[in-house]
Amino acid sequence: MSTRPSKDLETFPNPNPQRDYTIRIDLPEFTCICPKTGQPDFAQFKIEYVADAQCVELKSLKLYMWSYREEGAFHEAVTNKILEDLVAATDPRFIRLTGVWNVRGGVYTTVIVEHRKAGWQPAPKVELP
Amino acid sequence: MSTRPSKDLETFPNPNPQRDYTIRIDLPEFTCICPKTGQPDFAQFKIEYVADAQCVELKSLKLYMWSYREEGAFHEAVTNKILEDLVAATDPRFIRLTGVWNVRGGVYTTVIVEHRKAGWQPAPKVELP
Amino acid sequence: MSTRPSKDLETFPNPNPQRDYTIRIDLPEFTCICPKTGQPDFAQFKIEYVADAQCVELKSLKLYMWSYREEGAFHEAVTNKILEDLVAATDPRFIRLTGVWNVRGGVYTTVIVEHRKAGWQPAPKVELP
Amino acid sequence: MSTRPSKDLETFPNPNPQRDYTIRIDLPEFTCICPKTGQPDFAQFKIEYVADAQCVELKSLKLYMWSYREEGAFHEAVTNKILEDLVAATDPRFIRLTGVWNVRGGVYTTVIVEHRKAGWQPAPKVELP
Amino acid sequence: MSTRPSKDLETFPNPNPQRDYTIRIDLPEFTCICPKTGQPDFAQFKIEYVADAQCVELKSLKLYMWSYREEGAFHEAVTNKILEDLVAATDPRFIRLTGVWNVRGGVYTTVIVEHRKAGWQPAPKVELP
Amino acid sequence: MSTRPSKDLETFPNPNPQRDYTIRIDLPEFTCICPKTGQPDFAQFKIEYVADAQCVELKSLKLYMWSYREEGAFHEAVTNKILEDLVAATDPRFIRLTGVWNVRGGVYTTVIVEHRKAGWQPAPKVELP
Amino acid sequence: MSTRPSKDLETFPNPNPQRDYTIRIDLPEFTCICPKTGQPDFAQFKIEYVADAQCVELKSLKLYMWSYREEGAFHEAVTNKILEDLVAATDPRFIRLTGVWNVRGGVYTTVIVEHRKAGWQPAPKVELP
Amino acid sequence: MSTRPSKDLETFPNPNPQRDYTIRIDLPEFTCICPKTGQPDFAQFKIEYVADAQCVELKSLKLYMWSYREEGAFHEAVTNKILEDLVAATDPRFIRLTGVWNVRGGVYTTVIVEHRKAGWQPAPKVELP
Amino acid sequence: MSTRPSKDLETFPNPNPQRDYTIRIDLPEFTCICPKTGQPDFAQFKIEYVADAQCVELKSLKLYMWSYREEGAFHEAVTNKILEDLVAATDPRFIRLTGVWNVRGGVYTTVIVEHRKAGWQPAPKVELP
Amino acid sequence: MSTRPSKDLETFPNPNPQRDYTIRIDLPEFTCICPKTGQPDFAQFKIEYVADAQCVELKSLKLYMWSYREEGAFHEAVTNKILEDLVAATDPRFIRLTGVWNVRGGVYTTVIVEHRKAGWQPAPKVELP
Ligand SMILES: [Ca+2]
Ligand SMILES: [Ca+2]
Ligand SMILES: [Ca+2]
Ligand SMILES: [Ca+2]
Ligand SMILES: [Ca+2]
Ligand SMILES: [Ca+2]
Ligand SMILES: [Ca+2]
Ligand SMILES: [Ca+2]
Ligand SMILES: [Ca+2]
């Protein structure tokens, strides 16, 4: 059942493209290499998105995250890069990516990046009491 | 006292249709079959809605959720399907359905779907300090 | 020091009617009878209101909640009824009533009902950072 | 499906009397009347027991707890009384009853009562690291 | 090092009056006397304010809160009174005072009062994702 | 309904002296005066005891705790003194008193004092798995 | 990749039988049928064991738990039965099984069953401060 | 590997200046000297910012925070000063600095300061359900 | 009111030496210098002790902890050293010192050291159910 | 400042070998490869030990944990192996190693392994009330 890390993000057709709805995915097992120290970094990523024609396939997403295991990556740049790859693969109406990095030197860092499709507007939020 | 799973969602007349008010229902005991692996999936569902003429009856709702126990169901599609069945049964002013799925392959997934009746507007939210 | 349950909600004059301010009251000890099964139901109620000329007196409020101990009451209807009694007694600028019912049949239910006085507008919420 | 409060505690045969094992039951919905003030008191009860020949049947236990709804009861005395009724009904090898009473006058009270069958010894507790 | 309770609220010049910024102060040790029962009441107060020319000095604030220790005070009235004293002393751009009172008779009460200087507008809240 | 602080601790007969059982009482509203600074101190007290012939009456216990409101009291000494007064009033088989004091100077202090009646042995604790 | 529910519990050789060590396994996804009502029950199981020659294989354990999905099972009896099957498969030095059942009728139930191999003694627990 | 405290805040070029995104940094290890008492104060700082051309370098930020260790600093003034230094170094589109100070005299204080670049507008917040 | 750091630990006579009782002190504001990196370290210390003739005075304890602010200190050695200084100052019947150090390099370290007076035995712990 | 993963566990002399004391180390950033699936596994390790002549050096411990990043490792075997390497390097009086593995297939696994030096006895635990 072995599989390999891969930069390919596979998709499947959104089963309900007629409406905006939210998909949230939590990926607590991300690790890469710190380019400054050569040592491992660890982070937890969260995705929130509104799919358009395509949804991201979860197993390929897991292999994609795995693909950073041997790579050097700065916090800000890699969070932007993952967002861009998700956008390239699924062309979503909206997507937000949050990377929560483990403490280094007593400092905790979080990076949050968003993409919104041109012309897309979220429905006004209904806030029930 | 035995009862059977059923796709029938029964309703009762909204006792206070003259005002918008919120009903929240938490259903922590949902299980179905993963179409890809044939193995059981588990989720917790949350409903928030503003009833119009009809409210959903809780016992029939429980039997309805039970009816997925033997069925194959994809996360995104089944959350949309349950929303649509609730809309068909109760024709609510507004409804939001949230499905929080148990972890699979180290990945956590949540799907949130809403329906708003044509022309219905929520009262502006009063946010007391 | 014995007192009796009562449907009378007593009030006292709002000491500061010149300004809108918020009063929150939590009542964790509500119980009534389920009309379908004849068995006890339990709930926790929360009140948030902006008083006008009158505030609700807390001891009479406690006795009022006690008055449901022997009565049959459906979740949706009784939450609306309590709101209406509070409105009749205090004629508030705004009131929100939340009833959080104990689990039954694996299902958790919450009902939230509001009343706003005609013409009253909340001050815009100041959200300090 | 209506049922009535009752002091009868029904039992069923312990399916595995050949070994000591633990049954824990939480009953968060107890209410009675305070004999001093005539007002309702609320408590949460916890049972832990090692059955001998009989286990307590859960539905009858619920109806038994319900039977205190109209009765006056002091914290210490009623906790002892419930223990004694459970012992009379099931004659357990060991039982511990904990009653956690809601705050009154800014004071929180808990009462814990145990019964151990003559000659019964618990197996030494195995505390795995 | 002994000091005395006092109704004098001292201030110091706001070191940065050129910008709006938020100061939050939590005072968990408030006690006064219930005018109805003559017994002690306890509360926790929270202040949030945007200073104008003056900030409230913390030690005098502590002595001010202490000054209620021997006084009778109703929940709603005293929360309004403390707000007014803070306004008189510091003339802030905005202030919100929250009093969370300890449970009495199974009932929990919170009172929140605000004051906004004429003509002052909060900057639009920047909500980063 | 007004009552006064008092050093008298009233008792009532233990309704079940034939067995050892535990009574726990939490008193979160203690305040006295720091003898060094003259300023108020605040603490939360917890009592755990096994009554012999007498139980402590809760209302008199509340008035007793109130009696320290105007008194100077060192943390260690007053915790010992309260224990001794409880022992004098109820002559319990066992009692433990815990005083958790609010932070002063960045330092948090807790004092725990016990009394055991001569010759009394606790039953061996049954630790169910 | 589809697999089927099965009562077969597979094992693998304990890699370190020369020492006692603890293996804990949490299985939050158990469901079966209530024999009294015919409706689904849900529980979370926890295993703690000290292996002897064999460890339980995790995938087969998952399929074993799945095998109860269509079966009627009483709380006490099925917890004992699962323990016995685990003992038959792995013949452990010690095993403890805990089943935490979802609330029914406002009542929460937990069942804990243990097995200890004849003659096996746990090493005295080292409790470091 | 020793380094020294320093008021120099180093920066690196924002790798993705083409979009607004959020960087959050938590610094739980701040200490300075209270100018009134000469004793150490402790605080936790949180930064949230949207970078423009430059991001703050984390190691120099840590040394910068260290530079306050020997300095006297009032809560309100030093929070404003740190904000201004961060603005001078990175010229961000938006920055919010929160300082949560340890309790002194039973009083808890938090100071929150913001800076927004002239003409910069945050994108409307997308609040997915 | 300024005071200075000092290695002198002052004491006061134990007001109740006739009985063993527990004093717990939490000191969340410790900082020293890491001898390897020259950078600040932070820790939280907890003391639990049974006094003999002398108790440690809290203000001098605070100044003592402050005295490490400029000193280099290894985790294990300094925790042992503080224990020894507390023993030298108060000669307690029993003392336990716990130092919980802030994360460094992704690694969390805690050191716990105890001292027991020759011949002193703790009373057997009474564990009430 | 780059360093490399290594199986060498360095040590330093225990600064206080004359007494038993506890050192706890938490290592939340462990990852290795699952031998069955070839995919990454994640775990959190905890060490508790009583050093004899040598303590484990924290930086080398971090590099040691890193050394598993590319290796296949079964849960039970690798936890035993790490324990053995720590014992070989430091020859402690006592050591306990806990590995908490991330969920796989809905199953959570924890492995705890201990080593005690021949003839070493822990001091009886002093449990203060
Ligand atoms: Ca953060
Ligand atoms: Ca999984
Ligand atoms: Ca999620
Ligand atoms: Ca709910
Ligand atoms: Ca209690
Ligand atoms: Ca009360
Ligand atoms: Ca409240
Ligand atoms: Ca302080
Ligand atoms: Ca403490």
Ligand SMILES: [Ca+2]
């Ligand atoms: Ca139920």
Ligand SMILES: [Ca+2]
């Ligand atoms: Ca339970």
Ligand SMILES: [Ca+2]
């Ligand atoms: Ca203080």
Ligand SMILES: [Ca+2]
């Ligand atoms: Ca605060």
Ligand SMILES: [Ca+2]
């Ligand atoms: Ca670090």
Ligand SMILES: [Ca+2]
């Ligand atoms: Ca630790």
Ligand SMILES: [Ca+2]
């Ligand atoms: Ca576990």
